[in-house]
Amino acid sequence: MQxxxxxIKQCTICKAHLPFxxxxxxxxxxxxxxxxVGQAPGTKVHASGVPWDDASGKQLRKWLDVSNEDFYDETKFAIIPMGFCYPGKGKTGDLPPRPECAIQWHKPLFYELKKVELVILIGMYAQKYYLGKTAKKTLTETVKNYNEYLPKYLPLPHPSPRNRFWLTKNPWFEVEVLPELRRRVKL
Known part of the structure; x- marks a missing residue:
């Protein structure tokens, strides 16, 4: 693994496409x-080098009901984004994760992970990649049907503050999905 x-830390396969x-x-x-399995680091995480070291990470830890100490304990949580580097800014937010990372690194990483009990798929990119044809047409439908993917996968929306509208529009998420998520990650 080392x-x-x-x-991975020395990877430069998509260097020409990365603004930073x-x-x-x-x-x-x-x-x-x-x-x-999330999307890709934002600018704050790119600067710190610490995964989920931003408002989205704070919300994710709240959803999981875990401390920072537990979240950053690698024996408890592996954090593998779809794109490992900040992809740049788009018209309505960050660009999609670079596709090279998942293709190059996910299979070898998962091969080394021998004790995985649950894979949390955050956002549509992770869900489409891992759920393939079983993913629904929309992220909302996929998350709403989370039971279909258990016990291996649990799909979630992105915990970004920008998704407040989605959370307000889908109150079932906090009532149905979050208790199941917390039950499955109980440490």
Whole structure:
């Protein structure tokens, strides 16, 4: 695992497309029990190098009902984004994760993870990649039908503050999905 992480940290396969250059952000241990597959680091995480070190991460930890200490314990949580580096700014937010990362690194990383009990898929990119044809037409439908993907996967919306409208529009998420999420990540 250490050699693989070293290779990932030195990765430059999409360097030409990154506005701030490569700075892969990933956090894993061979004993990780829960894997969080998110989108890609934002500018704050790119600057700190700490995964989910922003408002979205704070909300995610609240959803999971875990402390910072537990969240950043690699034996408990592996954090593997779809794109490991900040992809740049788009018209309505950050650009999509670069596709090279998942293709190059996800399979070797998951091969090394021997004790995974749950994979949390955050956002449509992770859900489409891992659920394939079983993903619904929309993120909302996929999350609403989370039971279909258990016990291996649990799909979630992105915990970004920008998704407040989605959360308000879908009150079932906090009533149905969050209790199941918390039950499954109980440490």
């Amino acid at each position: 050699q693989l992480l070293k290779e 250059g490569p700075r892969p952000v990933v956090s894993v241990h061979t004993n990780s029990k829960i894997v969080i």
